[in-house]
Amino acid sequence: MLARHHDPIVAIATAPGRGAVGIVRVSGKAIAPLVERLCGKALKPREASYLPFKAADGQAIDQGLALYFPAPHSYTGEDVLELQAHGGPVVLQLLLARCLEAAQAEADSGKPLLPGLRLAEPGEFTERAFLNDKIDLAQAEAIADLIDASTEAAARSASRSLTGAFSQEVHRLRDALVHLRMLVEATLDFPEEEIDFLQKADAYGQLDQLRATVQAVMQRTRQGALLREGIKVVIAGQPNAGKSSLLNALAGAELAIVTPIAGTTRDKVAQTIQIEGVPLHVIDTAGLRESSDEVERIGIARAWEEIAAADAVLFLHDLTRMAEPDYAEADCQIAATLQQQLPATVPVLQVWNKADALTPDEARRQSAESAKQFSTAAAAGPAGEQAPLVLSAKTGDGLDTLRQQLLAMAGWQPAAEGTYIARARHVQALQQVEEHLDIAHAQLHVDSPALDLLAEELRLAQQSLNAITGEFTSDDLLGVIFSSFCIGK
Structure with a gap:
């Protein structure tokens, strides 16, 4: 985890402009002292408290609701504070400034109350939810897709992805792939056991079933990507x-x-x-x-x-x-x-x-x-x-x-009830899985299969699957994905 992920963060979590309600959100480790300083008292976890939000000089900025979610039972997996005030831009900016000011105020120890509190970057709250294993990467992307959905069908499909429908498909594929890899690599590691996995474990049938499942998932994923893009x-x-x-x-x-x-x-x-x-x-x-x-x-x-x-x-x-x-x-x-x-x-x-x-x-x-x-x-x-x-x-x-x-x-087909939202990168990842499985299939059907090459193709296929849910994902890709989110989400 990068150093910046350890910083406490704060941002206005509602859309710019005027509204009935606006939210300022704080997330970080051990923010309870800041919560007490801002709210004038300790808050009961996950219980809304109606109270005044006061400036440093004691004057009221606004009256509203405060909610405190101690880790790990929060959106980000860290301690989270939400201040719900009237949705005027000036009011929310004053609350935001007050959070930053209070964090730097001295505690009884003489040190800042919450050192390092800074403004959140786009998508950083959701990024932390991903990094703290609250959601996987496909679910994180579904959050942005749900916000951006322009049709009822897209919103429903994004909601299914957010609840994990797409991720479950990927996990089932991965589990079947891992099982086949285990058989192949067991033969490589223990040749003296003479494990004839090709026939005893029905490796041919397992690989054929994997390829058919990938094609079915890819078809649904293309439909989901079409709904989104x-x-x-x-x-x-x-x-x-x-x-x-x-x-x-x-x-x-x-x-x-x-x-x-x-x-x-x-x-x-x-x-x-x-x-x-x-x-x-x-x-x-x-x-x-x-x-x-x-x-x-x-x-x-x-x-x-x-x-x-x-x-x-x-x-x-x-x-x-x-x-x-x-x-x-x-x-x-x-x-x-x-x-x-x-x-x-x-x-x-x-x-x-x-x-x-x-x-x-x-x-x-x-x-x-x-x-x-x-x-x-x-x-x-x-x-x-x-x-x-x-x-x-x-x-x-x-x-x-x-x-x-x-x-x-x-290429649209009438939407089935189970359609989930997807992105072009998901389709590309599944195409890579299919390519590696095709090579593995060809290798498996030669007279003397090179099991080390077969195992490598299965490993690469699993790596492409893991990239969908974020179990194997470069920091560069994470930066691209979360930078497209709005600030405060």
Whole structure:
């Protein structure tokens, strides 16, 4: 544990701004003398006391509730004091200053009452909860995800992770992996015993079961990561195809300016929408075309930059202009460029807009004929061949179908009751586990398995699993994770 983790800390634990209630939190070892100095009396553990909070000169700063949680029965595992006052910024700053001042005041021994008390860093209270084994790292991350949850589904999933649902999955995997490692390493350590673990202990079956379980957990973890992070969807197409209108229709608000003038959108307009609780970060971009206007050219260059960084691209066509050879040719050129520049894993969804300007039969015929101009790979990406998706951003017809297509592109499956929140690093860690188990599987099936290599792959797989819950985690990673928390949490 780093030296700074031994310092007592204090911070305002509620969000900035005015509110009905604000909280100042102190955490550290042996803070009971500070509690008595601040509150004027000793407090009963875990019992709220209504009392005045006084400045050094005896004048009241405020009246409120004080709660004292002696270690280890507290959020951080240390002694914790919470002062709950009225939520005005000035009041809370005065209370914070009073805590720091009282800590430096002399005790009867002539020494500071609580030496070293300092302002907490972002996420430091939760970091201490992790370091003191109150929660594991996956649960700590779930706390931040619960605070940041933007949908009911995300909040429920974060709550499941916080209660340990995800961690329990990881621990079950680890226990099975440790059992298999024990058999392999026993053979290495005691070759005279002639332990034939390959057949007697069904090592083949154990490893196959491990691999199948990892795949199942990874699938649920991908769904959890999708709930937390969503995907970036870029709307691309020629000017006046209706990109801004489509963004407005999906968002349900007039976010982007819409005019009949080609090139109205000069820069990206972004909005996060939610479909069945999944966040989709949708970006409207400048129309793609050759232009002599310097400002528009910059906007087009930025559009291609956004497309290159997209998780999925929505390629919008104007049904009313598909019969124009120049327009159709330009769309084909855009499709070819998308196919060249985007990885095969990034899907491109073809959408035909302005169906309201044609009869239903004309719209179906025009979109079907237009779809033939695009290759299967360019039209649908890894999802395969797709039927023409026809809609009207103006009237809203076809938007529900588009929303379901966007969910499918994101890889979302209807949320099961047991879905838990997860992060990209969890998915990456499980991928590493899968890779090591695949190598172990290959090694196990050669004629003369090298058991030392097999044991090493199993050890590396366990190390990747431990990184999820923090049982094996670098200090650098901890710094990155907890620095994203708010101060006071």
